[in-house]
Amino acid sequence: MTGRALLRFDVASARRGRLTPIFAAGFALVSVGVALAGLSAGGAVVVQGFARTSVSLLQLTLWTVPLLSLLLGAVSGAECTELEFLTALPLPRTHIVVSRWAAWTLALTVALVAGFGAAGVVIGILAGSADVARYVALIGIATLLVSASLAIGLWIGIVARTRARAVGFAVLVWFVLVVGADLAAIALLSVLPAPAGSWSLVVLLTANPVDSARALGLGLFQADVVAGPTGAALHRLLGGPGAALVLVGLIAWTIVPLRLAGRRFARQDL
């Protein structure tokens, strides 16, 4: 009962902010822009179908969605330390953290679905509905990434305690996830023998939510067609248990940071 009341309170707060419609409009504009930017073999501007638009959007999603979600989560987490009135109510502190995460995950998911969905309607009308499932899968992967990044951001914010420090740490973590981890992976894989390298790659993909989302995206979209030999190798590697492991890893990137954030907030002084 109180959990639902708390969620309603946080969802109402998230909904009242202008961020959700702004993000939805941004996602829609980018999606339509990417779809319209396709070039036919003859050089004329044509509308790309869902498959190519999805692959084009994937990289953009991998850069922007974690950044937005980490920043939102970090600010929301830092704000938890200012909730002295709420924490004096008979509400478990862990519920306060989980409720904030759920509210923002819902808000950003609505923004993703509205933005990409609006663009999807345009693409469907102009280029047909072939491969629409891949486009829907992209939204699903982006939602998982939102969920994980928000949880990590909340944890960062609660540990950092102030908004300025939280934002600074969030940007640093985003950079590490998006760029730093890839550099480390390249370095590691270059010194490992090939068979060990395959499983090391799966482990490395699981160790980074952004890489997990990238791998799932390329795998689900049959990236061997559009990403050449690299995509083909990834597709082979992720066939069967590899993909499941990466998916479980991505889900764990929500659960573990959220639990850590809740435990930390429950024990810390405000």
Added chain:
Amino acid sequence: MIELHGVTKRFGTQVALASFTLTVAPGEIVALVGPNGAGKSTTLRILAGALHPDEGSAAIGGRDVVADPLCARRHLGYLPQRLGVPLSTVVGDLATLVATARGLPAAAGPSALTSYGLGRRLDATLGEMSGGQRQRAMLALATLGPIDALVLDEPSISLDVDGADDVREAIRAARRAGAGVLFASHHLSDVAQLADRIAVMVAGKLVACGTLEELATATGVAWDRRVTDAPIERIYRTLVRGLSRLQDAA
């Protein structure tokens, strides 16, 4: 019933509260007074669960605030010195949440705000309200429902004459309902009018506690409750300055 037994709280190497012991009986009003940094807010924040004591124990209605925090907070009304919720919060939404969390019908929250003259501001955010309206709204929500303990940190701050009257009436109403009330204030006239006992704090320690008459006797100040507020200020200054001198000498 509010109980603090040997509570110590440190921030780094600084001792904010040192072996602090105080009990507030049901239906009793106790005022915490003392200079800035004396440990008043720290005491109240420990009771509200915002801070965890390093040593000792604190309890509301016989329930330890650390070991059994949810039960302890179930019948606690708390008004922090800082707002304690984001300014972007819609006051009506907050009222509904407070009522639900206290096990009351959701509509009890907004109707408490209405009884404080804020019925037309239910859709406003706290940031859109004046400082006085905000404080009254938070007071209305802090005192919502059946509470065993009311803990208020500078409740009259930023309030006009009517608002200060609301605070005094809320405190008296809580006492009539049988709640123990502990409040910190620099407004010594409020303290003199409301408190059954006054606890004087200096440097994290309880240095004196008693009725005004007892404190007046202890400090040798002539006291007449009917005449003026001046004697309580003299009592306060005598206690605080005298103890500060003792500490400096030590």
